[in-house]
Amino acid sequence: MSARPLLRRVAARLATSILVAWGSVTTAFVALHALPGKIEDILAGDLEYPGLREAIAAEWGLDRSLPEQYVDFVARIASCDFGVSYVLRQPVVEIVGSQVWPTVQLAAAAGALALVLAVLAATLTAGRGPLARGVASTVELVCASAPVFWIGILLLMAFSFTLRWFPVSGAQNWKSLVLPAVALALPTAGLLAQVLREAMEKTLEQPFIVTARARGLGETLIRVRHVLRHAALPAVTLGGWMIGGLLGGAVITEKVFGRPGLGAVTLNAVLTHDVPVVLAVVLLAAFIHVAASTLLDVVYLAIDPRLRAQ
């Protein structure tokens, strides 16, 4: 297969994602204007003092027509200008920018941990006896359905309050990352393991596995080299969902553990009605989703020859 159709497909996918991103910006604009109350009041949050509303109206150009405001809004977002948070008195980009790193650390650690746990659980238990599978899938079900919040509190009670192995809060060192990462990883790991095992069990029944066995390959090698690779596709599909889950979960995890990060910023912004920050976080989340799903689609094309052949 030549590279050109592949490039064309990637380009088409990118175009679609730009369209989706534009859609989310438009939705944010519409939502802002559809809320009851005046825009100045909404953007000011709980604050009320002389001069503020006038300053906001001037900065957002609220005296202009809606289409003009819309064009300006899209242009500003496109140039990465999310305005100023009136509650925090800082440009939104700075606030969000300064908090991205702790969240990335947390999400990456949790994502990696979830992946390792899920692969281990699935590889060890797929197609095994009913006891092992029963136990594993029950644990996974509990993990996948338990709220991050609750897992976080349980972990704190056990490993911080009682055993005192880990600190309750902060982001000072690796120790303070352990509990939040585990809390955030467990639900994702639970779901991922279930999907992975089901895919592996289906794969184990495929004729090529029988062939591999007939060639005399050991069970471990079969599982790791053939089955896992084959079963990875549905799990990769879940990757996009995982990123959303990790981002959403980070909000709660950061609150429970008193960790800095985007989640804490979002929560505080929602509580103090700091709409410019909320808007920026919502859009950022939308862009991350779009970027992730675009990337995954390209990865599919790369790893599954059947898709390229279409």
Add this chain to the structure above:
Amino acid sequence: MIAHRHLRRAAGGSFLALALAAPGAVFAEQPKPGGSLTFGVTTEPACFNPQRSEQQNSFIVIRNFVDSLVAKNADGRFLPWLATSWTISPDGKTYDFKLRDDVTFHDGEKFDAEALKFNFDFIKEPANTNAAGQLLLAYEKSEVLSPTELRVTLKRPDSALLEAFSSIRLGILSPKALKSGDRLCSGGPALAGTGPFVFQSYTRGQSVQLKRNEAYRWAPGYAAHQGPAYLDTATIRFLPEYSVRAGALSSDQVDVIEGVQPIDVALFKGQPGFQFLVGPSGAQTSFTFNINYTIPPADDVRVRRALRDGGDIAGLVQGVYLGTVRRAWSNIGPENPFYNKALEGSWGNDPKKANAILDEAGWTGRDAEGFRIKDGKRLTIEVGYPQPFVRDNRDVLIQGLQAQLRKNLGFDLKLRIITAGEWAQQREKATWTIYPNTFLPADAAQELQSNIGEQGFIRAAAAKGDKELFRLINAALAATDVEEKKQLVDAAQKRAVDEAFIVPLFSANYQLAAKDTVRGLSFEAQLDSPSSLHDVWLASR
């Protein structure tokens, strides 16, 4: 008994809580300087600049590095702080302040009349968009008479002015810092006050680091000691989750926490190794239903009284808060020197009478759901509760009252959570029906004005408002004599409750739980919230 001695020592000092678990042999000890303390708090301030912040919980942090011109004592008197003395002209429009001459800001700048004038003029200027501008509505100008003398002139007498000057919201910052621009909200050493601690650093989402101000010699008149703070350093950690704060204290990871949920109180109260302190309910108003009495059916005093007396508020408050807060009798807090104590027991929990007056008012029919009707219309009033202010189970309390009024009277009290924008709109047009609120710490007359006065929530329909109530509140604000003011504020509270313009529900308070080795914790009368850590020291176990 020990608690009593504690209180007596603090008489004329900051409000020392009713210490419930003070350990023995406290008083043989001398306060010991040194050490560091970690304080777990509920709320991460959105803005650390006192002149801009409107978040009550932010002041717990800010008080450590910001001082005020005068200090408010628990008994309501004003004591020296950055001002050593002051005189007020007979017409109540000119205040002459004498200032300390030994005060420096954390950035090395000197505090003098010029710096003070700069602060007030800066706050007053609308272009600087400072929230504290609200407290200086009567302020006209300041004149520097000498480096240690400032004359403040008002447009009209304002009996709330000293209260405003004692408020942290008019806390004094270095003019150099104020000129530096908008970044003061994010704290750090640039936010230079004159307080007992220097703001060393801030990690968003995590903590604030404070370091002792070695030069500090100007503690407020109510402080338990003069001179620098005892602690070398303090860390304030943001732990928004109730159970996490409690767990962090019981596992020795923090020394003090603020905000203890009712079911966790037993972990610390009376437990060995811990102490539990309850703050006053005086500076903030009590959590109160404000009723818009210009809109039917609440324009009928009988409907309002039925709403006021139809439920068992004391029982509901006990059920929700397990004895950690008291039911309210007035919107002014019970520890406020201007609280009208005579209102206690004067109203409430009389469903029989409430039913009788509703019958008398013509609400005699019943619809299919059992609610009272008149002329085919159901007896219903909506409580519009803005979402940002919904907290500590207040919505649950309202739902409890809702259930009781339905059962006892057939009164349909609706609860709707609204947005802040919708509330602003309702207020602008006076279309709100019941607004539940707690007001930021302020002077009692000012609180009445901002809530139920001519300038209050009913502002847009003030022409249809209660003239007598407005007259009392306006007169109280202009009163230059404390006794006269007290009588007027008392009368206004009585009228508001008698006419059921308000239904007070409960008086919130701050609570501290701490290790028993932490000494000198107290609450600030002007705020109700924990004082600065200036008097706090650590005893060896």
